[in-house]
Amino acid sequence: MKKILAALLISFGLYSCDDGDITVTSFDFEDSTLQLCEIGNRKVLWAVNNGDVFESMSLELEDSRLNDTLTQRILTRGITDEDLEIELSETGNKLIYRIYDDEITGREYFCQGVPPGSPRVLEEYVSQGGIVIISTTYNDLAFENDADGDGLENGEEGFDPNGGNHLDTDGDGIPDYLDKDDDNDNIPTRAETGANPGEPTTEEGFLDTDEDGIPDYLDPDDDGDGVLTRHEVRQSDVEEGNIDPNSLSTSEDGTPNYLVEELQTPSFEHNLQLDHGINRAYRSSIQFRDLDLAPSDGRELNIRYDSYNWGRYVSDPVPFPQLTNQQQEIEDEENENEEDEDETNTED
Template identity: 70%
Template sequence: MKKIFAALLISFALYSCDDGDITVTSFDLEDSNLTPCEIDGKKVLWVVNNEDVYESMSLELDDSRLNDTITDALTLNVEDTLTINLGGESNSRNRLVYRIYDGEINGGEYFCQGVPPGSPRVLEEYVSAGGTVTITTSFNDLGSNENDDADGDGVPNAEEGFDPDGGNHLDTDGDGIPDYLDIDDDNDNVETVDEENANPGEPATDEGYLDTDTDGIPDYLDPDDDNDGVLTRHEVRQSEVEAGNIDPRSLIIADDGDPNYLKKELSEISFEHDLQLDHSITRDYRSNIVIEDFNLIRQDGSGEDIRFDSYNLGRLVVNNIPFELLTNRQQELLDAEEENEEENEGTSTN
């Protein structure tokens, strides 16, 4: 009785087209966390319910606009909405399938193998006819609570000047990458994660961040950590920089184990350069999937046709996807390099 009542309360239109009566089917899978598979070149997003009714919903998609592998989000384009048409045939490469089984179902075994297992047995199957799938992808690391940290540097988005409304994000070093995405917020070539935490006995800000020179600016935002008048990034050996190591922590003159950039008595530039760390990070994505204006047709020959105006199938969340970031200076160098390559190609052609 509970299932029948739930079916009657579904917010979208759900009806049988042949006689106008409500079809009693749970479809208790809306707004689900989806799991991806790839079979025969198709992306398969599925969810199962093993309570009361053994049921599944699976969305099969074959579209060149989707990412090649299931380890990525369906699309990394967070600007546009992706719309895919569902076919009207049962063997369509794009279709939604609802099934009821006679026992508990293991979704990984059933949807992620070329040949489904013989058990459990399918009791009822409905396949979509027509309709559209709308995929809207966004970043899933842009919350404002203490656990949301888009660049993984240990400082939450909210403390790094993330502006969820106006896009006026804080960029302390003015390098073109906002702090909430910048692994080196002060452009001193020491990653934020390596200069934010104060050990017991070390000077710290009121918020608990390391502040070597006690000037009130935490080291991870201070381009001159020891206040000796020399930028931290310039307290590094020329030979180290030329060898590809631009980390100021590598330059230690005395035997005390402290790098030059933390010794305020050393006030001369070691080597001046404009090289910057690789700022690329990984990010988390969330794809929301809504299916609209479609029918589900029962596959027993009865012609039962259930109509949906809209069905929020759920979401696919994928974490740790590579995300390239370039500072303004790095972009300038890249543009100059590409321009030189084009000029050289033009010269060799002539």
């Protein structure tokens, strides 16, 4: 396709319509893996081919609906059911197609205010109109993915691809596939799954300290001593978000309290819960509709598409804050108290 496209652009005569337009069905950039950078208020997406023809497609966008900063490298502000549509023109929000005389390095070329003098641009086409459609979703929703990073695949944690019936073992409002502490015992799931040689396990191979058939990562009382695991973990450990069982509150022999059956009285009673924030991956799909590209030298030899699937931009990992039901209630109460206090100060 590259050779065909190059021939079209260089000969300017093949398959041309009466009005001088050239109609092609696709570029060699379709379904590309896109890159992203930020220059001032502009977001720049690009794809590069360095094969038979040295070429690029780049999209420059300025829109308040895009993410304010690329610190987290997300293209849009959030996940919504509605696609983001942005009009293209020759200036402002625009798509540019170029052919060069030599190999091009995308980040060096597109991520600075003034492009380098080399490689030299042989042909350039700039959008005259059209719509760019951006659809952003999560990129970690396959059964084999591990959205919460706890070492268990989504499919193992009761992920429902239809989104209506995800497993939530502890009923804290966060489904297991996004919950770093599936049983709400303040021991992260990742720290409760693996067993050392000789330690009891379930049939699936997960650690089962009290051999009750429930793996520790789903068992609110790991050692079966009648004391909830969460009451055998120090408050300071929860506040620090410790994930190493060996550094948690321990008995005299160095074994964590929550794994010692003989300790049958609560050691630490508190209502704190681990920070449930995780990192997630996002995917933004980029499509064009009614795209019109024209040579920048003024020749009337446009390239047009009714629709075109350019590709996708994947951002990973991105902080994903989330609260359990209890944590949300506490936060709401604190916000309400702050509002009441502000009203009282205003009246005074």
